Amino acid sequence: MTSRMQNWKQEYDRTPIPQELRGRMLAVTEDHRPAPRGWRWAFATAATVFAMFVLMVNVAPAQAAELRDVPVLGSLVRVFTFVEYTSEVGDAHVRIPRVEGLNNQGLEEAVNAELLADGKAFLAKYEADVAELKQELGPEAMINMGVESFYEIKASNAEVFSLRVEYFWVGGGSASSYDFYNVNQVTGQMITLDSLFRPGADYLSVINAELLRQMNERNAEAGANIFWTDAQEEFTEPFTGITADHNFYINPDGKLVIAFDEYEVGPGSSGSPELVIPTELLTGLLAEGAPIH
Amino acid sequence: MTQIFYDRVADSLIQDQERLYRLAYSYTYNTQDALDIVQSAAVKALTARPLREPEYIRTWVYRIVVNTALDWLRRNKRLVPADDSFFEDQDAPADAPADMDLQQALNRLPANYRTVVVLRFFEEFKLEEIAQITSTNVNTVKTRLYRALEMMRVEMEGVEDD
Numbered sequence: 463m464t465s466r467m468q469n470w471k472q473e474y475d476r477t478p479i480p481q482e483l484r485g486r487m488l489a490v491t492e493d494h495r496p497a498p499r500g501w502r503w504a505f506a507t508a509a510t511v512f513a514m515f516v517l518m519v520n521v522a523p524a525q526a527a528e529l530r531d532v533p534v535l536g537s538l539v540r541v542f543t544f545v546e547y548t549s550e551v552g553d554a555h556v557r558i559p560r561v562e563g564l565n566n567q568g569l570e571e572a573v574n575a576e577l578l579a580d581g582k583a584f585l586a587k588y589e590a591d592v593a594e595l596k597q598e599l600g601p602e603a604m605i606n607m608g609v610e611s612f613y614e615i616k617a618s619n620a621e622v623f624s625l626r627v628e629y630f631w632v633g634g635g636s637a638s639s640y641d642f643y644n645v646n647q648v649t650g651q652m653i654t655l656d657s658l659f660r661p662g663a664d665y666l667s668v669i670n671a672e673l674l675r676q677m678n679e680r681n682a683e684a685g686a687n688i689f690w691t692d693a694q695e696e697f698t699e700p701f702t703g704i705t706a707d708h709n710f711y712i713n714p715d716g717k718l719v720i721a722f723d724e725y726e727v728g729p730g731s732s733g734s735p736e737l738v739i740p741t742e743l744l745t746g747l748l749a750e751g752a753p754i755h
Numbered sequence: 756m757t758q759i760f761y762d763r764v765a766d767s768l769i770q771d772q773e774r775l776y777r778l779a780y781s782y783t784y785n786t787q788d789a790l791d792i793v794q795s796a797a798v799k800a801l802t803a804r805p806l807r808e809p810e811y812i813r814t815w816v817y818r819i820v821v822n823t824a825l826d827w828l829r830r831n832k833r834l835v836p837a838d839d840s841f842f843e844d845q846d847a848p849a850d851a852p853a854d855m856d857l858q859q860a861l862n863r864l865p866a867n868y869r870t871v872v873v874l875r876f877f878e879e880f881k882l883e884e885i886a887q888i889t890s891t892n893v894n895t896v897k898t899r900l901y902r903a904l905e906m907m908r909v910e911m912e913g914v915e916d917d
Contacts, residue, residue, distance in 0.1 A: 470857040474877040477777040491765040494801035729802030
């Protein structure tokens with residue numbers, strides 16, 4: 463390097479560092495820590511053995527109330543933990559729910575079959591991942607990985623039954639994905655987004671415009687990017703809109719709620735956002751008898 | 756990928772905080788603006804979608820700081836970034852004083868050029884890393900370095916990796 467450049471380098475290295483830099487960096491990293499999860503995971507050896515508990519299958523309502531994980535009671539439909547898998551050291555905890563009391567018996571069976579298959583597949587994937595890591599790292603290796611599943615009734619009334627199942631995994635990082643089951647109790651049909659609207663109605667444009675409006679509003683209020691609504695640098699993809707197969711549910715007030723996975727539309731610190739679509743925006747588009755109010 | 760990504764980005768920010776500040780300061784020559792740039796870049800990094808390749812976190816954090824600083828420059832209209840053909844037919848300005856301080860020397864340069872000079876000679880990154888930070892390729896980095904040195908009236912040394 464030339465002496466001139468060396469002088470400049472020395473000058474550069476002497477740039478005074480303000481005292482407040484440290485405090486500001488600590489504050490900013492603290493403020494943007496990902497949302498804490500309720501579940502603490504344990505370090506487990508790869509030699510984890512799984513115990514499986516099959517709870518009562520044909521359980522009478524009175525008995526069901528006495529079980530661990532007290533069944534969540536809706537007004538008409540009951541959901542309870544049908545099968546519960548835990549590992550010895552608590553790094554896997556999968557609860558497979560079962561729904562009872564849907565008006566359409568055939569649909570109820572189909573929903574329960576899917577819940578069971580998905581829960582089993584989720585656990586099988588975890589066990590395969592553990593086995594693979596064990597093979598890679600050796601039987602003595604510490605494997606820091608866990609899964610848990612949860613379910614939550616979002617609405618249960620004479621018109622609508624909405625259930626959310628969360629599949630959560632942690633392995634250094636963590637993530638959740640969600641499945642929603644929405645049933646129209648009057649018609650006995652599964653509710654899809656399409657089924658809520660008149661054939662050919664361009665409801666997606668209306669919903670997407672409203673989602674973007676709410677996201678931008680929240681960003682402006684917070685003065686920060688709670689939602690990724692436009693391209694920042696080249697490392698995030700902006701939200702451009704949902705499609706007809708997007709996750710949603712209908713809340714107890716009869717409002718349409720669009721649900722997002724973590725990282726789908728915003729940073730981890732924003733969690734898994736749910737945005738309510740005001741019904742007045744949808745009038746004229748709704749199908750006859752749609753359970754939206 | 757939330758916690759581990761967050762931890763790595765936060766570690767990188769804390770570990771490099773003084774270097775990132777100096778880098779930002781080399782654009783602003785103003786303490787508060789440099790602090791604001793580092794802070795806003797930190798927020799962008801901490802709230803970004805996790806990278807697929809975590810080994811690039813450090814250069815990626817630098818890239819965010821550089822881009823934030825370049826935005827600041829554009830907003831403050833100090834300099835406009837020039838494309839690489841802009842100086843093709845121009846000689847170095849004749850009035851370059853022999854005793855320019857660093858600020859004067861950097862202010863002679865288009866934004867893209869000052870970035871590669873600072874990263875190469877002061878932050879001492881490899882050409883490949885500078886290409887990652889500035890989203891270009893090694894040849895472009897070299898071209899910019901040579902032209903920048905010409906404009907700063909310094910000998911053509913130190914462009915190539917050792």
